[in-house]
Amino acid sequence: MRIFVAGATGAIGRPLLTQLRGLGHDVVALTRSPEKAQTLVEQGVEPVIADVFDADAVKAAVIRAQPEVVIEQLTSLPKTFTAESMSAAATLNIRIRLAGGANVLAAAQAAGVRRYLRQSVAFYGVPGTGLADEETPLAFGSSPRVAADVRTITEIERRLQENPNLEGIVLRYGFFYGPGTWFAPDGDVAEQVRQQQYPIVGNGEGIWSWLHIEDAASATVAAVEQGNPGIYLITDDRPLEVRVWLSAFAQWLNAPPPPQVSVEEALRSSGADAVYYGTQMRGASNAKAKRELGFQPRPLEWLVGTAVPHAS
Numbered sequence: 001m002r003i004f005v006a007g008a009t010g011a012i013g014r015p016l017l018t019q020l021r022g023l024g025h026d027v028v029a030l031t032r033s034p035e036k037a038q039t040l041v042e043q044g045v046e047p048v049i050a051d052v053f054d055a056d057a058v059k060a061a062v063i064r065a066q067p068e069v070v071i072e073q074l075t076s077l078p079k080t081f082t083a084e085s086m087s088a089a090a091t092l093n094i095r096i097r098l099a100g101g102a103n104v105l106a107a108a109q110a111a112g113v114r115r116y117l118r119q120s121v122a123f124y125g126v127p128g129t130g131l132a133d134e135e136t137p138l139a140f141g142s143s144p145r146v147a148a149d150v151r152t153i154t155e156i157e158r159r160l161q162e163n164p165n166l167e168g169i170v171l172r173y174g175f176f177y178g179p180g181t182w183f184a185p186d187g188d189v190a191e192q193v194r195q196q197q198y199p200i201v202g203n204g205e206g207i208w209s210w211l212h213i214e215d216a217a218s219a220t221v222a223a224v225e226q227g228n229p230g231i232y233l234i235t236d237d238r239p240l241e242v243r244v245w246l247s248a249f250a251q252w253l254n255a256p257p258p259p260q261v262s263v264e265e266a267l268r269s270s271g272a273d274a275v276y277y278g279t280q281m282r283g284a285s286n287a288k289a290k291r292e293l294g295f296q297p298r299p300l301e302w303l304v305g306t307a308v309p310h311a312s
């Protein structure tokens, strides 16, 4: 298939292109950077240099490429995962998803694209018992930044799903780990854990759903080839409380055990986001992706060989 990828050079874009090329797909990729364009050429990918906020350039690029499928992985997230850096990045990240994404979607429609897949987020299911599934409403209430993120995601998912002209597929990914992510051994959170700057908040009962970046790419390829229009939660098999994964992560890094702070202290030092991620987040079920995409995620890297139970 001929496939156009926006956001092709980021953490998920890189393995995604490798897998698409490995399966013989013909790939055209958007980048703002002539240097990254050169790397794309070396990967056998046809680059298009444009800024996604330039609607005319994006439209011309997609029409010229004539793809059957468009994949949108645009984000503008920082290299560090802290309250300050995430707040500083929020405005542009929302803009790239809303305005940037709108330009790519409009271009895809103008080019007569058949199928459109886009990145979304698995960790905003409304709090409740058990794991969230694709029908679980998204939660708005926890912190201003999370609420703004959820409003953005609701809008980008809505406009794709309500579009009658394309097969829209929303991929709600879990927390990325693996090369190029915050949770790689050379990533920002690993460094914070080594410095004992990444604490367990309260009793650490927020439940995280993880996703290796290579598995994110392979689920995306499966959705390109055999997915049905609609939403898929793409997460691994073992959602885990923070107190469990963070302690195991520290051990795996040979770092000291993570410190523990009260909810009040976390609110004061890091704000409401930290309390949401640390104590309120709900895990997500990957049952639909396993059933319909044949998704087979690997076990969380730093738990392999340990006897940690599933979260409920």
Ligand SMILES: NC(=O)c1ccc[n+]([C@@H]2O[C@H](COP(=O)([O-])OP(=O)(O)OC[C@H]3O[C@@H](n4cnc5c(N)ncnc54)[C@H](OP(=O)(O)O)[C@@H]3O)[C@@H](O)[C@H]2O)c1
Pocket: 006, 007, 008, 009, 010, 011, 012, 013, 030, 031, 032, 033, 036, 050, 051, 052, 053, 073, 074, 075, 076, 077, 078, 079, 096, 100, 121, 173, 174, 175, 176, 177, 180, 181, 182, 183
């Ligand atoms: N579910 C999750 O856990 C999740 C999801 C996403 C990201 N993250 C994390 O966020 C961190 C950074 O992610 P990342 O590596 O994907 O970010 P990144 O390196 O900033 O990649 C973002 C992608 O969007 C493209 N892009 C950004 N602005 C653009 C614009 N104005 N016009 C055209 N293209 C534009 C970039 O293309 P060019 O730079 O080539 O122009 C790049 O391909 C990583 O740690 C990652 O794990 C986590």
